[in-house]
Amino acid sequence: MNATALEKIQAAFPDATCKAVLDSVVIDVQPENLEKTLSRLKNDAAFNCGLMVDVTAIDYLDHPQRRQTRFSVVYTLRNWQEGLLVQVRTPVADPDQGVATATHLWGSAVWGEREVYDQYGIRFQGHPDLRRILNHWQFEGHPLRKDYSIYKGQVCYQTDSLEKEIRARLLENGVDETTMQDINTEIMFLNIGPSHPATHGAIRILTALDGETILANVNEIGYLHRGFEKTAENRTYNQVIPLTDRLNYCSSMINNIAYAKAVESWLGVEITERAKFMRVVLTEFYRVLDHLVCLAAALVDMGGLTNYWYLYNEKEAAYDFISRLTGARLTSSFTRIGGMYRDFYEGWEGDLEIQLRGIEKGIGDALKLVDTNRIVHDRTQGVCVVSAETALSYGFTGPVLRASGVPFDLRKDAPYYNYESFDFEVPVGTNGDIYDRFMIRFYEMAQSIRIIRQAIKHIPTGPVNVNNSQVCLPPKQQVYNNIEGLANHFKLVFEGVKTPQGEWYDSFEAANGELGFHFVSDGSGKPYKLKVRPPCFYIMGGFHKMVEGNMIADAVINLSCINIIGGELDR
Amino acid sequence: MALGLEASLGNTVITTRLDEVINWGRQYSLWPFIFGTACCAIEFMSAAASQHDISRFGAEVVRFSPRQADLLLVCGTISYKQAPILKRIYEQIPDPKWVVAMGACASSGGIYDNYCTVQGIDTIIPVDVYISGCPPRPEAILDALIKIQEQIKTESVLIDRHKDFKGILD
Numbered sequence: 001m002n003a004t005a006l007e008k009i010q011a012a013f014p015d016a017t018c019k020a021v022l023d024s025v026v027i028d029v030q031p032e033n034l035e036k037t038l039s040r041l042k043n044d045a046a047f048n049c050g051l052m053v054d055v056t057a058i059d060y061l062d063h064p065q066r067r068q069t070r071f072s073v074v075y076t077l078r079n080w081q082e083g084l085l086v087q088v089r090t091p092v093a094d095p096d097q098g099v100a101t102a103t104h105l106w107g108s109a110v111w112g113e114r115e116v117y118d119q120y121g122i123r124f125q126g127h128p129d130l131r132r133i134l135n136h137w138q139f140e141g142h143p144l145r146k147d148y149s150i151y152k153g154q155v156c157y158q159t160d161s162l163e164k165e166i167r168a169r170l171l172e173n174g175v176d177e178t179t180m181q182d183i184n185t186e187i188m189f190l191n192i193g194p195s196h197p198a199t200h201g202a203i204r205i206l207t208a209l210d211g212e213t214i215l216a217n218v219n220e221i222g223y224l225h226r227g228f229e230k231t232a233e234n235r236t237y238n239q240v241i242p243l244t245d246r247l248n249y250c251s252s253m254i255n256n257i258a259y260a261k262a263v264e265s266w267l268g269v270e271i272t273e274r275a276k277f278m279r280v281v282l283t284e285f286y287r288v289l290d291h292l293v294c295l296a297a298a299l300v301d302m303g304g305l306t307n308y309w310y311l312y313n314e315k316e317a318a319y320d321f322i323s324r325l326t327g328a329r330l331t332s333s334f335t336r337i338g339g340m341y342r343d344f345y346e347g348w349e350g351d352l353e354i355q356l357r358g359i360e361k362g363i364g365d366a367l368k369l370v371d372t373n374r375i376v377h378d379r380t381q382g383v384c385v386v387s388a389e390t391a392l393s394y395g396f397t398g399p400v401l402r403a404s405g406v407p408f409d410l411r412k413d414a415p416y417y418n419y420e421s422f423d424f425e426v427p428v429g430t431n432g433d434i435y436d437r438f439m440i441r442f443y444e445m446a447q448s449i450r451i452i453r454q455a456i457k458h459i460p461t462g463p464v465n466v467n468n469s470q471v472c473l474p475p476k477q478q479v480y481n482n483i484e485g486l487a488n489h490f491k492l493v494f495e496g497v498k499t500p501q502g503e504w505y506d507s508f509e510a511a512n513g514e515l516g517f518h519f520v521s522d523g524s525g526k527p528y529k530l531k532v533r534p535p536c537f538y539i540m541g542g543f544h545k546m547v548e549g550n551m552i553a554d555a556v557i558n559l560s561c562i563n564i565i566g567g568e569l570d571r
Numbered sequence: 572m573a574l575g576l577e578a579s580l581g582n583t584v585i586t587t588r589l590d591e592v593i594n595w596g597r598q599y600s601l602w603p604f605i606f607g608t609a610c611c612a613i614e615f616m617s618a619a620a621s622q623h624d625i626s627r628f629g630a631e632v633v634r635f636s637p638r639q640a641d642l643l644l645v646c647g648t649i650s651y652k653q654a655p656i657l658k659r660i661y662e663q664i665p666d667p668k669w670v671v672a673m674g675a676c677a678s679s680g681g682i683y684d685n686y687c688t689v690q691g692i693d694t695i696i697p698v699d700v701y702i703s704g705c706p707p708r709p710e711a712i713l714d715a716l717i718k719i720q721e722q723i724k725t726e727s728v729l730i731d732r733h734k735d736f737k738g739i740l741d
């Protein structure tokens with residue numbers, strides 16, 4: 001596929017240099033052509049890149065390979081129908097001058113570019129709302145620049161009022177002084193969070209209300225920004241794995257696996273067949289757990305506390321299996337570059353089957369309370385509707401996008417780990433309302449359980465780590481008994497797994513949607529740059545589109561059904 | 572800690588007897604406020620759910636308004652952006668109040684020794700009990716609760732424990 005896609009793109013952009021990297025085509029353009037290139041990629045039916053997956057920048061200050069400019073900006077785009085992945089890269093001569101914005105093409109660029117500005121200090125000309133997003137407003141400097149010290153913390157004394165932003169949003173929605181006089185009411189501003197039970201973590205939702213109806217909404221995130229990306233630059237590839245646990249901590253193993261897969265794909269390491277099956281089993285198991293927590297919490301927000309016990313107890317029970325396997329309950333850190341920490345223990349199939357039965361029972365019990373429940377239907381159907389078009393524009397992926405009727409699932413559209421040979425369906429919604437977002441998770445759990453059962457049946461025997469001394473630690477026997485083994489172990493632990501120089505993007509269908517990793521390697525054992533593409537960051541970026549015009553109480557359950565996880569949102 | 576009584580009673584035998592009754596009451600009716608920001612909060616959910624059942628220790632009345640709580644459980648990483656909010660919440664909790672720092676992050680910054688993470692919430696507010704672990708097991712939360720109860724046993728209405736505390740935001 002890639003060869004033809006590459007030819008097609010090179011033919012369309014003769015001035016740009018195009019090359020194929022893994023599954024993607026990378027286009028290098030000059031800043032003045034950036035806007036043209038992006039809009040052609042989006043609007044030309046031949047490319048049709050409706051999804052702007054991510055935008056990030058790279059600071060080449062310490063990179064061994066000299067560039068003409070210090071910074072570059074990279075847009076990652078996707079044509080989900082044809083599985084085409086394109087990265088557009090442009091050098092930035094002057095960060096204060098920056099490059100042209102892409103916010104008029106994709107809604108997802110609004111938050112994406114804000115993050116680039118915050119972290120790298122690169123401006124986007126024409127951006128409607130260019131301000132910090134992850135760091136606090138009193139922060140000075142740009143932390144992901146290579147000359148910013150990782151230890152240089154800055155105290156924040158006061159939170160931002162957001163008043164300017166909400167007023168701007170009101171104007172944008174056509175509510176000005178005269179309308180307010182017309183409806184003969186005063187607008188009430190209501191702030192939820194960042195410490196509020198409904199926000200499930202730390203998000204701030206500011207709304208302007210007419211009665212109970214939301215006229216305008218702006219959201220503030222970044223309260224859980226923990227510097228994942230900067231920290232990762234100072235860790236070896238294997239040391240980053242524990243950090244990935246803490247991205248989406250409801251499904252930590254999926255992050256472990258997605259990360260390991262991203263590194264392995266660049267190394268060209270093909271993991272063993274057994275490891276692949278293990279990863280499939282565990283990914284799907286964690287997908288179920290993630291959905292369980294999300295639904296349990298969402299139903300509590302709707303007032304159905306009983307469901308919480310039905311669903312959450314199964315998650316709690318699953319910890320028995322998980323801690324037996326990984327040694328930890330929540331933060332698994334179970335993968336290694338080149339395979340897994342260890343194999344399943346003896347008798348795992350039986351344990352897992354018991355868990356699956358329990359989960360099925362829990363889901364059944366909860367569904368009995370929900371399925372034909374008038375209150376649930378009235379509160380969710382036709383509420384907070386988001387069209388497929390808006391969902392794509394804002395970069396939604398995963399269950400939330402599928403609820404709007406877009407059947408995009410990386411497990412089907414760009415399969416890895418033999419997903420193409422499993423028999424499963426991708427549930428798709430019709431209306432894009434809360435009900436769809438909600439039920440789709442119930443159905444996905446059933447499909448995941450189906451995949452797990454198939455995988456258990458067909459899992460081959462064999463090692464779980466590749467036999468490659470450049471990547472995997474040697475067996476302890478060798479480390480203790482001969483000098484080569486010891487030296488090998490020592491080098492891998494101290495220097496890390498060395499990756500060839502280059503840049504790549506790799507993605508994975510996580511519980512919340514497309515989880516991507518954008519790496520830059522300088523050839524050493526530590527990532528030169530590691531950017532996470534978190535699925536819920538972009539979903540949250542389109543939150544106002546879902547809730548404006550709806551009631552304030554709907555916004556609360558909408559937030560819980562899109563499953564925002566702070567660790568992944570703010571990194 | 573004050574009740575207002577000590578002004579007239581002073582440091583007398585009545586006060587110390589009173590202490591015992593009040594402490595007994597306070598011990599078994601802690602109302603926690605969960606300042607849950609990250610992964611540790613998920614483990615708190617487990618502590619509250621059926622298997623570990625925090626209500627066995629009289630602390631199941633989780634309040635989300637600081638004004639109705641007396642035990643602040645900080646579960647998760649606190650960033651500099653979050654710090655003023657934590658401080659505000661702490662100030663809104665009426666005296667007497669106790670604080671538990673749950674997990675490595677709340678206690679010391681944990682694995683996040685970097686530009687955005689507060690290196691331990693005790694730089695912002697006073698802490699009574701620290702729980703180690705990343706995340707701690709639910710049993711550890713219950714253990715911390717018992718520790719707080721033991722601490723309460725030894726307190727007196729006459730003493731204001733954190734009068735002199737000064738954090739980075741003060």
Ligand code: SF4
Pocket residue numbers: 246331609610611612646647648673674675676677681682704705706707
């Ligand atoms: S201590 Fe560990 S589990 Fe707890 S919030 Fe910090 S990183 Fe998460």
